[in-house]
Amino acid sequence: MSEAALFQFDSVSVGPPGARRLDGLDAALPDHGLTVVAGHSGAGKSTLLRLCNRLEVPSAGVVRHRGSDVAQRDPLELRGEVAMVFQRPVTFAGTVHDNLREADRDCDAVRGAELLERAGLDASFLERDAGELSGGEAQRACLARALATDPRVMLMDEPTSSLDGKATAVLERLVRQLVAGGTPVVWVTHSEEQLRRLADHVLLLADGRADRSGAAKEVLGDGER
Amino acid sequence: MESGDVGYLGLAASLVLVAVALTISRRLRLRLERDLVVSVVRGLVQLLVVGAALAIVIDPDTSLVWSWLWVAGIVVFAAATVKRRAPAVPGLFWIGLAANGATAVVGFAVTFGLGIFPVEGRTLVPIAGMLVGNAMKSGIVVVERLVEALADGRPEVEARLALGQPWSAASRPIVRSALRVALSPQIENTKALGIVFLPGAMTGLVLAGVDPVDAVLVQLALMYLILGGVATTTAVTALGTVRRLFTADHRLVSLPRSTRDTG
Numbered sequence: 001m002s003e004a005a006l007f008q009f010d011s012v013s014v015g016p017p018g019a020r021r022l023d024g025l026d027a028a029l030p031d032h033g034l035t036v037v038a039g040h041s042g043a044g045k046s047t048l049l050r051l052c053n054r055l056e057v058p059s060a061g062v063v064r065h066r067g068s069d070v071a072q073r074d075p076l077e078l079r080g081e082v083a084m085v086f087q088r089p090v091t092f093a094g095t096v097h098d099n100l101r102e103a104d105r106d107c108d109a110v111r112g113a114e115l116l117e118r119a120g121l122d123a124s125f126l127e128r129d130a131g132e133l134s135g136g137e138a139q140r141a142c143l144a145r146a147l148a149t150d151p152r153v154m155l156m157d158e159p160t161s162s163l164d165g166k167a168t169a170v171l172e173r174l175v176r177q178l179v180a181g182g183t184p185v186v187w188v189t190h191s192e193e194q195l196r197r198l199a200d201h202v203l204l205l206a207d208g209r210a211d212r213s214g215a216a217k218e219v220l221g222d223g224e225r
Numbered sequence: 226m227e228s229g230d231v232g233y234l235g236l237a238a239s240l241v242l243v244a245v246a247l248t249i250s251r252r253l254r255l256r257l258e259r260d261l262v263v264s265v266v267r268g269l270v271q272l273l274v275v276g277a278a279l280a281i282v283i284d285p286d287t288s289l290v291w292s293w294l295w296v297a298g299i300v301v302f303a304a305a306t307v308k309r310r311a312p313a314v315p316g317l318f319w320i321g322l323a324a325n326g327a328t329a330v331v332g333f334a335v336t337f338g339l340g341i342f343p344v345e346g347r348t349l350v351p352i353a354g355m356l357v358g359n360a361m362k363s364g365i366v367v368v369e370r371l372v373e374a375l376a377d378g379r380p381e382v383e384a385r386l387a388l389g390q391p392w393s394a395a396s397r398p399i400v401r402s403a404l405r406v407a408l409s410p411q412i413e414n415t416k417a418l419g420i421v422f423l424p425g426a427m428t429g430l431v432l433a434g435v436d437p438v439d440a441v442l443v444q445l446a447l448m449y450l451i452l453g454g455v456a457t458t459t460a461v462t463a464l465g466t467v468r469r470l471f472t473a474d475h476r477l478v479s480l481p482r483s484t485r486d487t488g
Contacts, residue, residue: 054474055386055387056476077389079386086380086383086384092385102388146387149389
């Protein structure tokens with residue numbers, strides 16, 4: 001029997017007729033590696049990602065996570081398993097440690113330092129005011145916070161769109177490490193360069209539908225990766 | 226003329242101040258003249274009608290049922306007013322009814338249960354009016370603030386939801402902030418009591434010739450009631466509203482002024 005997809009979309013539509021953000025999407029994302037979802041602005045990339053942790057629900061069709069209908073899952077339990085890092089880093093009031101405790105109430109200094117290390121920040125950041133971090137630092141703090149739920153899947157919604165080149169490279173390297181550690185990642189981008197740099201698998205969206213999908217080598221061609 | 230009487234001539238004389246407001250509006254081109262006239266005429270007619278009706282209702286020979294019906298009308302009107310100010314919130318009329326109803330019940334339980342005032346037509350209707358009137362204003366503030374803050378704060382709320390927090394936890398910082406905003410004016414009013422302003426009931430009683438110390442005692446009892454009523458209404462309204470703005474599966478509903486990005 002073949003492996004169940006990480007996420008499978010069966011005839012999924014989102015939005016009212018005439019203003020669909022996804023329109024009868026059929027696609028499957030593999031349960032390993034880094035899948036990049038790409039497409040032009042308005043193609044439905046973020047909407048697709050938000051369906052995966054049920055921040056949105058389809059108006060038609062079914063979304064499955066590892067074979068089970070997402071609509072039948074306890075949303076809080078699902079979101080504990082399927083973490084998400086957003087386009088703009090959203091830190092909460094207080095220190096970075098306070099932010100980590102929002103995800104894991106029992107997060108002590110040792111655990112906090114370990115989470116920050118996985119996100120490329122040293123332990124001194126724990127007591128820093130989260131509101132005073134740079135864009136790149138804040139996004140890594142958000143990654144650490146998302147990791148604090150011990151997720152089995154990581155969703156990244158254009159997480160480098162507000163970062164400079166250096167901060168982007170750091171975040172890409174960290175996520176690569178996450179994938180190497182066995183956590184599948186779904187990464188949304190509109191940047192073709194980033195798509196080519198990162199993708200193991202690709203889903204290209206156009207007008208709310210799957211345009212092309214498959215292994216990056218097949219979809220993008222060997223030479224340019 | 227007795228000390229507390231105004232009379233129709235006195236009322237007409239007080240319209241001079243409306244003329245001042247009209248002049249200011251005209252000079253500064255505020256274009257509020259029409260609104261000013263409408264509000265003055267409407268207020269005049271409404272209060273004259275209310276005065277006449279009150280005279281009937283508070284008559285000792287009139288059944289108390291009419292006073293209770295009046296109180297019910299006040300609560301229903303307050304709920305409809307709250308609903309009108311935030312149409313984006315589903316079921317807000319019923320939340321407003323519950324909030325203002327709870328305020329009236331708690332207020333009356335304390336007022337009459339502890340014997341602060343006797344249960345009579347002359348106490349029921351004015352106390353309900355003051356209690357619910359003030360509570361309604363705070364209810365409107367808390368609803369408007371909540372809708373605006375949840376729409377503008379969607380990224381933070383969704384970041385919290387994405388961590389697996391339930392709607393109640395994800396909205397808690399925004400609810401707290403909205404409650405503080407709604408409660409602050411009443412708390413400040415209570416602090417400034419007697420220093421910055423002399424409140425309505427006390428002023429009315431003193432103008433009517435009541436001993437100032439007795440007037441103060443009545444006013445204090447009412448101010449504390451209003452403070453409790455405002456706290457009750459804002460809490461019930463805020464909790465009821467925020468519950469309606471999240472779905473059963475912990476998603477924030479679509480709200481006006483939302484700034485969410487979609488790809």
